[in-house]
Amino acid sequence: MSTITTDVVVVGLGGFGSAALWRLAERGVSVAGIDRFDIGHNLGSSHGATRLFRVACMEHPGLAAVARRSLDLWTGLGERYGESYVEQTGCLSVGSPASLPVRGTTAAAEAAGVEVYHLSHDELVRRYPQYAGLDEQTVAVLDPEGGLCFPERNVRAQVRAAAEAGAQVYPGTRVTSVELVDGGVRVTTPTAVFEAAQAVVTAGAWNAKLLPGLPLRPRRTPLYWFAPKEGASQPFDLAAFPSFIYELADGRGLWGHGSGDGFHIKIGLSDHGHDDTDPDELDRYIHPRRDVDRLAEAVAAAFPQVDPVPVKAIPCMITNSPDEQFLVGRPGGDPRLVMAGGDSGHGFKHVAGVGELLAQIAVGEETYSDVGFMDPDRFA
Ligand SMILES: Cc1cc2nc3c(=O)[nH]c(=O)nc-3n(C[C@H](O)[C@H](O)[C@H](O)COP(=O)(O)OP(=O)(O)OC[C@H]3O[C@@H](n4cnc5c(N)ncnc54)[C@H](O)[C@@H]3O)c2cc1C
Structure with missing residues (x-):
C-alpha cells in the first residue's frame, strides 16, 4: 500500500468536492481529490443534466452571495472552456401571495438586495400562458438572474480546472476511513493511504458514514421528465417556460423547467413521499404506482x-x-477537518460558491460571506 502525502485531501468529488478541489488548487495548495466513482457519475446527488439556479433564495438571504459567487466562477470557467455552466432564463416563484415561494423569495430578495419583479396573475398568464386557467390568486416573483445549471458538466469542468492547476485526482477509489491523527489526517483507501494536514469531506449522501454523528438524512428522490401532450397549444421549451418553483393552491410544491438542448421538460414534487435511504442500498428501480402516480396527478x-x-x-x-x-x-x-453537506435539495446552484468558502476556510482566509448560518455544529 503506497502512502501519498499532500497538504489537503478532498474526499468526494461531486458538486461541493470538485469545487473545493478546484478552488484549493487555484490557490497553489498541494491537494489530492478522491472519489469512489467516475467524475460526473450518476450514482450520487449531482446528475440528471440540469438543476434550478436562483439568486433570490427563499431558503436563506445569505445564500444570494453564494449563488452569485457560483455564477462568477462558472462564468469565468465557461469563457475558458467554451461551455455554458449557467443559463440565465430567469426563475419564477409561483403561488398565492402568502405561499412560501412568493413570500419567501420576496423576503430573501429584500434582505439580500436582489432585484426581482412581481407579476400579478394577469401579467403572469400573459407572459407565461402555461399558468393560465388556474387559481386567480396565483401570482409570481421573477428572479431575472435565475435559470439552470448543469451538474455533470459543471462537476467535470471543476475537476478539469483543478487538475490543470495541479490537483491530483483519484477517481474509482473508495475512502474507507478518515482518521484524525497527530498533526493532521489519515485517509485510507484500498490502494493507498493519504496523509495530509487537513481533509475536506464532501461525500454527499455518504457524509455521515465517514463522519459519524452528523445529523444528516439521505433520501431517495427520483428525477422525472415529461413531454407536452400531442397538439398542445402552449410552448414548453426553456425560453418560453423557464425554471420555476410553484406552490399549488392545495399546498403541494412543484419545481421544474422547460425542455432544452438534450433534455425534456423536468418537473418534480417537493414532498414526493421521499424515503430515507442508505446510500449504499438505494432502490434504483422506479415504481410506477408509488413513485409516479402522485406526481402525475399534480x-x-x-x-x-x-x-x-x-x-x-x-x-x-x-x-x-x-x-x-x-x-x-x-x-x-x-483544524484538521472541513466539510460541506446536508444539501437538502437546493445545493447545486451554490457548489462553486461553497467550494470557494471551503478553500478559504482551509487556508485561513476571511470568507467572502457569512457562513454562521451553515455552521456544522449548530445542532449540537
Ligand atoms: C431530485 C433532485 C432535485 C434537485 N434540484 C436542485 C435544484 O433544482 N437546484 C439546486 O441547486 N439543487 C438541487 N438539488 C440538490 C443538488 O443536486 C445537491 O445539493 C448537490 O448535487 C449535492 O452535491 P454533493 O457534493 O453534496 O453530493 P454528490 O455530488 O453526490 O457528491 C458526493 C461525492 O462523494 C463521493 N463519495 C461518497 N463516499 C465516498 C467515499 N467513501 N470515498 C470516495 N468518494 C466518496 C460520491 O461518489 C460523490 O461523487 C436537487 C437534488 C435532487 C436529488
Whole structure:
C-alpha cells in the first residue's frame, strides 16, 4: 500500500468536492481529490443534466452571495472552456401571495438586495400562458438572474480546472476511513493511504458514514421528465417556460423547467413521499404506482397541456439536515477537518460558491460571506 502525502485531501468529488478541489488548487495548495466513482457519475446527488439556479433564495438571504459567487466562477470557467455552466432564463416563484415561494423569495430578495419583479396573475398568464386557467390568486416573483445549471458538466469542468492547476485526482477509489491523527489526517483507501494536514469531506449522501454523528438524512428522490401532450397549444421549451418553483393552491410544491438542448421538460414534487435511504442500498428501480402516480396527478392539475406520464425517470438522492440548510465549516471546530453537506435539495446552484468558502476556510482566509448560518455544529 503506497502512502501519498499532500497538504489537503478532498474526499468526494461531486458538486461541493470538485469545487473545493478546484478552488484549493487555484490557490497553489498541494491537494489530492478522491472519489469512489467516475467524475460526473450518476450514482450520487449531482446528475440528471440540469438543476434550478436562483439568486433570490427563499431558503436563506445569505445564500444570494453564494449563488452569485457560483455564477462568477462558472462564468469565468465557461469563457475558458467554451461551455455554458449557467443559463440565465430567469426563475419564477409561483403561488398565492402568502405561499412560501412568493413570500419567501420576496423576503430573501429584500434582505439580500436582489432585484426581482412581481407579476400579478394577469401579467403572469400573459407572459407565461402555461399558468393560465388556474387559481386567480396565483401570482409570481421573477428572479431575472435565475435559470439552470448543469451538474455533470459543471462537476467535470471543476475537476478539469483543478487538475490543470495541479490537483491530483483519484477517481474509482473508495475512502474507507478518515482518521484524525497527530498533526493532521489519515485517509485510507484500498490502494493507498493519504496523509495530509487537513481533509475536506464532501461525500454527499455518504457524509455521515465517514463522519459519524452528523445529523444528516439521505433520501431517495427520483428525477422525472415529461413531454407536452400531442397538439398542445402552449410552448414548453426553456425560453418560453423557464425554471420555476410553484406552490399549488392545495399546498403541494412543484419545481421544474422547460425542455432544452438534450433534455425534456423536468418537473418534480417537493414532498414526493421521499424515503430515507442508505446510500449504499438505494432502490434504483422506479415504481410506477408509488413513485409516479402522485406526481402525475399534480402535474395534470398544474399544467394540463403536459402529458402527466413521465417519459423518463431516474433515482437520485438529497441529504436533509434538520433545518434544511447546508453544513459548511469545521465540525467540532477541528483544524484538521472541513466539510460541506446536508444539501437538502437546493445545493447545486451554490457548489462553486461553497467550494470557494471551503478553500478559504482551509487556508485561513476571511470568507467572502457569512457562513454562521451553515455552521456544522449548530445542532449540537
Ligand atoms: C431530485 C433532485 C432535485 C434537485 N434540484 C436542485 C435544484 O433544482 N437546484 C439546486 O441547486 N439543487 C438541487 N438539488 C440538490 C443538488 O443536486 C445537491 O445539493 C448537490 O448535487 C449535492 O452535491 P454533493 O457534493 O453534496 O453530493 P454528490 O455530488 O453526490 O457528491 C458526493 C461525492 O462523494 C463521493 N463519495 C461518497 N463516499 C465516498 C467515499 N467513501 N470515498 C470516495 N468518494 C466518496 C460520491 O461518489 C460523490 O461523487 C436537487 C437534488 C435532487 C436529488
